[in-house]
Structures are given as structure tokens and as C-alpha cells.
Amino acid sequence: MAENRPTPPEVDRVAASRAAVAARRARAHVKAEVASGERTALEVLAAAIADPIGVEGRLRVTELLVSIPAIGVTKMQRIIHRLEISPSKRLGGLGRHQRDRLRDFLSERPALRHSAIDSKLIVLAGPTAVGKGTVAGYIRENYPDVLLSVSATTRAPRPGEIEGVSYFFVSDDEFDGMIRAGELLEWAKVHNAYRYGTPRGPVDDAIAAGNSVLLEIDLQGARAVRRAMPEARLVFLLPPSWEELVRRLIGRGTEDAAEQARRLETAKLELAAQGEFDYRVINHDVGDAAREVVDLMEISAASSMP
Numbered sequence: 598m599a600e601n602r603p604t605p606p607e608v609d610r611v612a613a614s615r616a617a618v619a620a621r622r623a624r625a626h627v628k629a630e631v632a633s634g635e636r637t638a639l640e641v642l643a644a645a646i647a648d649p650i651g652v653e654g655r656l657r658v659t660e661l662l663v664s665i666p667a668i669g670v671t672k673m674q675r676i677i678h679r680l681e682i683s684p685s686k687r688l689g690g691l692g693r694h695q696r697d698r699l700r701d702f703l704s705e706r707p708a709l710r711h712s713a714i715d716s717k718l719i720v721l722a723g724p725t726a727v728g729k730g731t732v733a734g735y736i737r738e739n740y741p742d743v744l745l746s747v748s749a750t751t752r753a754p755r756p757g758e759i760e761g762v763s764y765f766f767v768s769d770d771e772f773d774g775m776i777r778a779g780e781l782l783e784w785a786k787v788h789n790a791y792r793y794g795t796p797r798g799p800v801d802d803a804i805a806a807g808n809s810v811l812l813e814i815d816l817q818g819a820r821a822v823r824r825a826m827p828e829a830r831l832v833f834l835l836p837p838s839w840e841e842l843v844r845r846l847i848g849r850g851t852e853d854a855a856e857q858a859r860r861l862e863t864a865k866l867e868l869a870a871q872g873e874f875d876y877r878v879i880n881h882d883v884g885d886a887a888r889e890v891v892d893l894m895e896i897s898a899a900s901s902m903p
């Protein structure tokens with residue numbers, strides 16, 4: 598059976614592919630150790646410096662960074678750009694200055710060791726014109742530590758609304774594409790009219806980085822988030838009275854009479870569902886309501902106010 602034996606080049610190829618699999622496993626093991634906190638990224642960097650062609654030395658900088666619980670892909674890309682390190686660089690192949698910059702970065706940021714458990718996801722819902730957008734805007738202006746999710750919508754911009762700040766204004770086809778690509782954490786057709794959805798990426802990144810996130814969405818969206826992320830805290834914003842709600846809707850003047858009537862119909866259903874929420878906040882005064890919502894994230898105003 599000697600003729601069935603692999604010829605020497607084949608033996609080389611088999612051995613090389615086994616070695617590659619073993620090396621990949623070893624690198625995965627190092628990443629798991631960093632992710633679980635068994636080893637710090639600094640310790641891994643030190644091992645790579647001591648042995649540039651060992652397991653740690655073969656690890657890419659990008660792989661090391663995303664193993665750290667507080668760092669998602671977007672944040673990692675920002676970090677390597679700032680440290681002027683190419684995404685293909687392995688730890689063992691870093692130049693002295695790059696190595697020093699990475700070491701300084703890792704040692705100066707103890708907060709990076711915090712896990713996603715520190716983050717808070719707050720969902721702010723409530724009937725039309727209660728002031729959700731106004732309160733969320735106040736939080737964006739005055740509490741910069743809170744990430745305000747920017748939704749995608751198929752409705753047209755209102756005067757003064759800004760693309761990428763108020764919403765991502767997309768066509769029906771683009772919205773379909775986002776759903777198909779799994780880019781939305783939740784989405785709903787609101788007031789039986791247009792579709793609205795929460796882009797998943799920025800929310801995941803913020804939570805992975807230990808930051809707090811606020812979603813200002815409708816009741817259907819709040820229910821969907823509760824199913825997907827049971828740790829989310831659901832806040833229902835209430836008007837001081839029904840009459841005041843109608844006054845705010847009409848006073849805003851952004852909908853015609855038919856749309857106002859449709860929204861008030863939805864509002865009755867939404868008000869009836871307030872018992873499903875973890876907290877209720879009455880929007881008498883915008884600043885007070887915003888503070889109550891932020892307090893639920895346990896972010897101290899002193900550290901958050903500019």
C-alpha cells in the first residue's frame with residue numbers, strides 16, 4: 598500500500614493546514630481569556646513583545662481590541678485610526694512607537710475593563726405629542742454621556758429636521774433593505790402610516806462600550822425591545838391631562854386634521870398600555886421630565902452636564 602501514502606509535498610500541506618488550525622485555536626483562546634477578564638490586554642501585549650512570533654505576537658491588534666468587553670467594532674476602528682496602526686498589524690509586528698502608543702492607551706483606560714453590565718438601555722415611549730422628542734432633545738443637549746439612538750423612517754422630513762440627527766430619512770426600498778439585512782433592532786408601522794426602525798449597530802456598540810442609550814420609539818417598538826432585551830427599562834411619558842395633549846398636538850401644527858385624528862386614536866390605545874411600563878413620568882416641565890428619565894440611568898448630572 599506504499600503507493601497510497603501521501604507524497605512529501607502533500608504531507609507538507611496537511612501539516613501546514615493542521616498548524617494553521619492549531620494557531621487559530623490558540624489565538625481564539627487568548628481572545629477568550631481577555632474577554633472573560635482572565636488576562637488583561639496589557640498582559641497579552643507584554644507577552645507579544647517578549648515573543649513576537651508566539652501566539653500573542655501573531656494576534657492582530659484589531660482582534661485584541663475587540664476582545665476587550667468595552668470595545669465594539671466601531672470603537673476599535675476609531676482607536677486604531679487614532680493610534681495610527683494599520684488594521685492588518687499583528688502585535689508582534691508593531692514598531693516601537695506604535696507599541697508605546699498602544700501600551701499607553703491600554704494602561705490609561707481602566708474603564709475599558711468594565712463590562713456591558715454597566716450600560717443602561719432606556720426606552721422612552723408615550724402618546725403622540727406628549728413631548729417625547731422634546732424631552733429626548735433636551736437630554737441630547739444637556740446629558741452628552743447618553744447616546745440618543747437615531748431612527749430610520751420612511752416619512753418625509755418636517756421643516757427644521759436634520760438628516761442623521763432627527764432621523765435617517767429613507768425610501769420604502771431602503772427600509773426594506775435594512776430589514777432584510779437585519780440592521781434594525783426593532784421596527785414598526787406607526788399611526789398606520791409610515792415605518793420607523795431603530796438601527797441596531799450604534800445601540801450594540803454603545804452598550805458594548807458600557808454607555809447608556811435612549812430609544813425614543815412607539816409602543817409596538819417598546820414591546821419589541823422588551824422581548825429582544827429584557828434588561829431594558831421602559832419609561833412611559835404622560836401628559837398632565839388629555840386636554841393638554843390635544844393642545845400640544847394641535848399647537849405643534851405639523852399634521853393636518855386627518856392625521857391629528859389618527860394620532861389621537863393611537864394615543865388612546867397607547868395610554869391604555871401604560872401599565873406595561875416600568876416607570877411613568879409626567880411631562881409638566883421638559884427639564885424636570887428629562888432629569889427624571891436620566892436619573893433612571895443612574896448617571897450623575899454633575900458628570901454628564903457640560
Ligand SMILES: Nc1ncnc2c1ncn2[C@@H]1O[C@H](COP(=O)(O)OP(=O)(O)OP(=O)(O)O)[C@@H](O)[C@H]1O
Binds near residue numbers: 731848849880881882
Ligand atoms: N413640557 C412641555 N410643556 C409644554 N409644551 C411641551 C412640553 N413638552 C413638549 N411640548 C410641546 O408639545 C409639542 C409636541 O412635542 P413633541 O413633538 O416633542 O412630541 P412627541 O411625543 O415627540 O410627538 P410624536 O410622537 O407625535 O412625534 C411640541 O410643540 C412641544 O414643543
Ligand SMILES: Nc1nc2c(ncn2[C@@H]2O[C@H](COP(=O)(O)O)[C@@H](O)[C@H]2O)c(=O)[nH]1
Binds near residue numbers: 795816
Ligand atoms: N417603533 C419605533 N417607533 C419610532 C421610532 N422612531 C420614532 N418612533 C415613533 O414614531 C412616532 C411618530 O414620530 P414622528 O417623528 O413622525 O412624530 C413617535 O411615537 C415616535 O416615538 C423607531 O425607531 N421605532
